[in-house]
Amino acid sequence: METKQAAAKKTAHPKAAEKTSGAVKKAPKRAAKKSRTQKILVIVESPAKAATIEKYLGKDYSVKASMGHLIDLPKSRIAIDVERNFEPEYITVRGRAKLLKEIQGEAKKSEEVLLASDNDREGEAIAWHLRRVISVKNQNLPIKRIAFNEITPQAIRDAVSNPSVIDEYKVNAQKARRVLDRLVGYNLSPLLWKKVKNGLSAGRVQSVALRLICEREKEVESFIPEEYWSVEADFKTAKGHFRAQLVSWRGKKPEIKSEEEVEELIAAMKDSVCVVSDIRETEKTVRPRPPFTTSQLQQTAANRLGFTSKKTMQVAQQLYEGVDIGQGRVGLISYMRTDSVRISQLALGEVRDWIGKNYPGDLPDEAVEYAVGKKAQDAHEAIRPTYVTYTPDNIKDSLTRDQIRLYTIIWERFVACQMKAAKTKTISVEITAAAKGGEGVFRVAGTRVIEKGFYQVLKLLATRDEKGSAVPQVKTGDKLSVEKFHPEQHFTQGPARYTDASIVKTLEELGIGRPSTYAPTISVLLDRYYVTRSNKQLVPTLLGRMISDMLGEYFPHVIDPAFTAAMENKLDEVEENNILWPDMIREFWEPFKERVDEVGKTLESCKGTLDEPTDYVCEKCGKPLVKKLGRYGYFLACSGFPDCKTTRSIPLAKCPRCGGDVVARKTRGRGKEFYGCANYPECDFISHYKPLVNQSCPKCGWFLVEKYDKKNGTHKVCINPGCDYLHEEEAPDITTEGAES
DNA sequence: CAGTGAGCGAGCTTCCGCTTGACTT
Numbered sequence: 088m089e090t091k092q093a094a095a096k097k098t099a100h101p102k103a104a105e106k107t108s109g110a111v112k113k114a115p116k117r118a119a120k121k122s123r124t125q126k127i128l129v130i131v132e133s134p135a136k137a138a139t140i141e142k143y144l145g146k147d148y149s150v151k152a153s154m155g156h157l158i159d160l161p162k163s164r165i166a167i168d169v170e171r172n173f174e175p176e177y178i179t180v181r182g183r184a185k186l187l188k189e190i191q192g193e194a195k196k197s198e199e200v201l202l203a204s205d206n207d208r209e210g211e212a213i214a215w216h217l218r219r220v221i222s223v224k225n226q227n228l229p230i231k232r233i234a235f236n237e238i239t240p241q242a243i244r245d246a247v248s249n250p251s252v253i254d255e256y257k258v259n260a261q262k263a264r265r266v267l268d269r270l271v272g273y274n275l276s277p278l279l280w281k282k283v284k285n286g287l288s289a290g291r292v293q294s295v296a297l298r299l300i301c302e303r304e305k306e307v308e309s310f311i312p313e314e315y316w317s318v319e320a321d322f323k324t325a326k327g328h329f330r331a332q333l334v335s336w337r338g339k340k341p342e343i344k345s346e347e348e349v350e351e352l353i354a355a356m357k358d359s360v361c362v363v364s365d366i367r368e369t370e371k372t373v374r375p376r377p378p379f380t381t382s383q384l385q386q387t388a389a390n391r392l393g394f395t396s397k398k399t400m401q402v403a404q405q406l407y408e409g410v411d412i413g414q415g416r417v418g419l420i421s422y423m424r425t426d427s428v429r430i431s432q433l434a435l436g437e438v439r440d441w442i443g444k445n446y447p448g449d450l451p452d453e454a455v456e457y458a459v460g461k462k463a464q465d466a467h468e469a470i471r472p473t474y475v476t477y478t479p480d481n482i483k484d485s486l487t488r489d490q491i492r493l494y495t496i497i498w499e500r501f502v503a504c505q506m507k508a509a510k511t512k513t514i515s516v517e518i519t520a521a522a523k524g525g526e527g528v529f530r531v532a533g534t535r536v537i538e539k540g541f542y543q544v545l546k547l548l549a550t551r552d553e554k555g556s557a558v559p560q561v562k563t564g565d566k567l568s569v570e571k572f573h574p575e576q577h578f579t580q581g582p583a584r585y586t587d588a589s590i591v592k593t594l595e596e597l598g599i600g601r602p603s604t605y606a607p608t609i610s611v612l613l614d615r616y617y618v619t620r621s622n623k624q625l626v627p628t629l630l631g632r633m634i635s636d637m638l639g640e641y642f643p644h645v646i647d648p649a650f651t652a653a654m655e656n657k658l659d660e661v662e663e664n665n666i667l668w669p670d671m672i673r674e675f676w677e678p679f680k681e682r683v684d685e686v687g688k689t690l691e692s693c694k695g696t697l698d699e700p701t702d703y704v705c706e707k708c709g710k711p712l713v714k715k716l717g718r719y720g721y722f723l724a725c726s727g728f729p730d731c732k733t734t735r736s737i738p739l740a741k742c743p744r745c746g747g748d749v750v751a752r753k754t755r756g757r758g759k760e761f762y763g764c765a766n767y768p769e770c771d772f773i774s775h776y777k778p779l780v781n782q783s784c785p786k787c788g789w790f791l792v793e794k795y796d797k798k799n800g801t802h803k804v805c806i807n808p809g810c811d812y813l814h815e816e817e818a819p820d821i822t823t824e825g826a827e828s
Numbered sequence: 829c830a831g832t833g834a835g836c837g838a839g840c841t842t843c844c845g846c847t848t849g850a851c852t853t
């Protein structure tokens with residue numbers, strides 16, 4: 088035992104050194120025969136990663152996964168001693184004691200432990216906690232820190248042969264972050280229980296997200312749409328027709344506010360003499376986008392596939408853990424929670440090989456590099472396919488529809504990012520129309536792709552740009568005639584509500600939240616009934632707006648994005664040992680605590696003001712019913728409570744089968760919402776789509792629902808499958824989004 | 829893909845950030 092340790096110290100890691108000269112995957116036979124009873128224990132965070140690394144390192148190593156944090160603050164109390172330098176009280180996370188024991192036991196059998204948690208702030212803290220709980224049971228065991236940013240045999244070998252020590256300052260930064268979030272969350276939440284309603288929550292991240300959504304809603308509400316008109320004209324040429332848009336009238340941009348104005352303008356342009364006055368060609372280089380980070384993946388999957396952030400992460404997890412593609416389970420993508428666009432040299436080599444074989448003309452001389460974001464912790468690579476040779480087409484039969492669609496966008500984005508740029512040529516034609524009433528200028532532009540470049544691998548990710556558009560066949564000086572004017576009424580559009588895609592984008596830009604928390608943050612806002620989702624849009628509820636306004640009034644500092652930005656700067660200072668973490672926390676805590684106490688004493692409770700009045704009347708006592716929020720969502724209850732205990736589900740529509748109420752219900756298993764007849768089980772009518780209030784089909788009388796797809800946008804459809812009222816065919820095309828499953 | 833189904837109103841809740849399976853209260 089002693090001698091072995093001494094040897095290990097001298098050459099750092101003799102076993103790893105042996106392997107660098109031998110085959111990658113198999114230990115040399117000599118070593119295998121002499122195989123020692125004691126191994127080196129490597130601890131990583133993810134089990135999928137553990138399996139891969141174990142394969143690379145061979146039998147002298149055993150690899151275990153911590154599956155995230157094992158040690159943390161208890162859930163049941165604040166557990167921060169504010170009197171004693173904010174010392175946190177750490178305990179074993181509930182449900183993790185068994186795994187922790189296993190790791191301790193494994194460590195006991197090992198000659199050395201290498202802590203290989205992720206190379207970021209949280210990973211450093213995980214390593215620190217592990218070291219403490221392992222050394223308690225194994226006092227003389229050498230425990231070292233290793234770090235790698237990519238899972239390749241070379242990177243792992245390098246890491247193992249260059250162990251280092253835990254960065255205590257980085258651990259302090261994590262501790263400060265953890266303590267700050269606990270103090271904010273566990274002080275503000277109880278204040279809300281007291282003043283508004285039990286079970287509510289507030290926090291540094293979720294409350295900013297809620298604030299953004301609520302402020303945007305105010306903008307949406309206060310926006311007043313304004314009418315305006317556009318004019319297009321059909322022109323006749325020697326060879327055919329084309330349509331162009333009026334871009335100038337009497338020397339300036341046309342501003343047409345009403346139907347009268349547009350008719351006047353068209354009358355003034357009557358009998359105009361039209362000449363092609365200018366043709367301009369512009370060439371544009373279009374570069375591919377960088378490979379996916381988590382936030383980019385969520386945004387693209389939301390916009391292109393209609394996935395929620397949550398669904399994107401669930402499906403990505405399946406691809407990461409592996410799918411049986413006919414030769415056992417294969418992990419199809421790299422780790423899906425990342426803030427980096429970095430690509431390993433190995434993966435770059437493989438994708439360049441693939442491009443070279445399939446699109447030899449579109450392989451750049453050198454690998455294309457993308458800048459890693461400034462705020463990125465860069466612990467993981469970009470999200471990419473593990474093997475580019477598994478094209479979406481090759482493996483589509485082994486995957487579910489959701490899996491293949493998500494895999495396809497990951498694959499396309501990755502391969503495209505290492506191909507040559509595309510080139511387009513845009514031809515813009517200008518027609519001057521001169522008449523007695525004045526001179527108008529029309530314009531039409533068409534775009535042609537002249538070098539396809541990375542466009543060639545985009546199928547699911549293709550847009551209109553990749554296909555190009557027609558250009559009229561005319562030349563300068565050609566005389567044309569107007570066949571017809573096309574005036575069209577429009578209204579100015581207000582700001583758009585946040586969606587999963589845009590809230591994640593905004594949070595990332597503000598540096599709020601992390602790849603692992605974007606989806607859960609949206610979920611918590613939904614779970615608390617602060618926000619509902621309607622046609623992919625996040626709409627705040629009355630409760631959500633009340634909470635947002637209250638926090639905005641009494642704790643403006645905490646829910647200001649600048650708060651997190653300042654926190655991150657101070658954490659950097661802690662990491663560089665320029666400031667001590669308790670000092671940083673104290674500076675925030677003292678005024679904050681004072682405010683919490685003050686608001687707790689002075690603010691009047693808004694309990695009771697949350698019930699919304701309705702027009703429904705109680706069948707038993709005749710008093711009006713009110714809309715309340717209960718444990719399972721909104722419901723109707725008698726305003727005479729507690730004297731009258733009548734309750735009802737909120738009627739959404741009339742059941743077309745029996746005339747009863749259609750109400751929202753949740754499935755037993757996953758709690759997915761559906762809409763069924765309240766007379767169940769006598770009547771078992773159900774619908775997957777939410778009924779539109781008070782809207783019945785003019786053709787058959789069944790209720791209408793709102794559907795949404797890329798092609799039609801939001802549109803009303805009759806729920807009756809036998810009725811064709813506005814009934815759009817659901818295209819089986821892979822690019823159209825399906826209903827959420 | 830098919831199939832989906834309580835009762836709620838005072839009583840123990842909550843944060844953010846790592847990571848995946850799963851105690852029986």
